[in-house]
Amino acid sequence: MLKFFRNIRKQFIAEKKISNYLLYAVGEIVLVVIGILIALAIDNANELSIKKEKEQIYLMGLKDEFQTSKIKLQELMRVNRASYEAAKDIVHLMDQEENPPEKQLSKLFIDAFASDIFFNPNNSLLFEMINSGSLKDITNDTLRIRLTNWVATIDDIANQEKFLGEQRTNIVEWFRTEGHSIRTILENTGMSAQLGIQKQKEPISNLSALKSVDFENNILLFIITSQSTTDHYIVLMEGLDNILKLLEAEIEP
Template identity: 30%
Template sequence: MVTLFRRIRQKLIDSGSVTKYLLYAIGEILLVVIGILIALQVNNWNENRINKINESLILNDLQKEFRMNQVKLDSTISYHRVLLGATNEVLDLINEPEEVIIQHNPDSLIYLTLNYFDYSPSRSVISELISSGKLSLISSDSLRMLIFDWDSALGENEEAYDTMDEMSQNLTLPYLTNNGSMKEIDQYGILMGNGGSKFESRNYLLFQELEFENHMDNQAWGITNYLDKLHRLENVINLILKHTDTQANQP
């Protein structure tokens, strides 16, 4: 093809027709430009196709990670609802007669108010997206905003947990250590096999103290605040799963 163009160009030069040669030159330039545009279009199409494939893989990875995070979160929420119920039961027993308090196994209830744990979801997919710059491959602005919202909600959740833990470690546990029997309480947890205290336990007497009520009220507030942040995470997870599922199934 190039040889053919050269022959035509040479013939026009030899004929001495400037007009025909200029028209030919313009036509040749146009053909080159069209060829470049077609090449760019093909390249863009191929790049978009690859980006769509990579986006689909990313959405599938997000789906898998957040499905696991959802299961773990549901379990965490259910467990802390039980803890909040136990804490409220303790508060309901404040200043009740000794026989009423003992019927409710107060040591096990106190143990439950202290047996909270942190929610630690998987972050590997999102961390890799951000560090590699691949977050831009997600075409949905809403989904990208949800991912940032997830990170923000996790920060709020960690803050709520730290607040609850700080109150428990610095206020409630020192109070119980100084005024009650921790061994009687701990026998309902991982120290179950060690048995109760060798001293006479009167933890039920704590229920007659205003300071104990204050500590349990702090525990109830801390758990409730933590549950609120867990529910915020739950909402974000549900929205992310909805978006990733919808986009992953698009043609």
């Protein structure tokens, strides 16, 4: 096409048709400009396609991470609820006139205080995106804000779990230092055999702990903190579900 315009231009110059030459010169310039614009449009389209593909990869990876985190959180909520209920059952035993069986108290003690409550979400991809600045590749503003807020929420949950862990430690420490027997608990729950520990010749009873106001106070503080932790988990689960819904809406079929 450009060769065609050049030939016409040479002809007009030879024939001294200046006005027609200028007209065709302008046409040649317009053609070049159109070509440049088409090339830029193609480049932009390719760049947008690459960004879109990259975003889809991120979205699918984040969806996998948050689905795994949801499974972890569901299990953690179950464990925390079981711990909370066992602690309440111990308080109920303290209100009874007759002592319960030693094995019952031992089992409740293990159920209530043996498990650490700690949420460890799968956030490796999210943290990588934040650290590398790739979070900006998420075009949905609401989703991008939710992902940023998720990190702050996790820090808040960690502080709550730390406080719950401190209450659990207080109970175990009180129980140990007041002359009660962890070994009796292990024996009554079958854990001694698993650990290869021989049975006591004269088992020490832990039932006297049920008469202690200090023991009751520590358990009540644990129950309050455990319930507060559950409330935090409920809010966390709602946020997690909202993020998953946004991710699923952005992922192309």
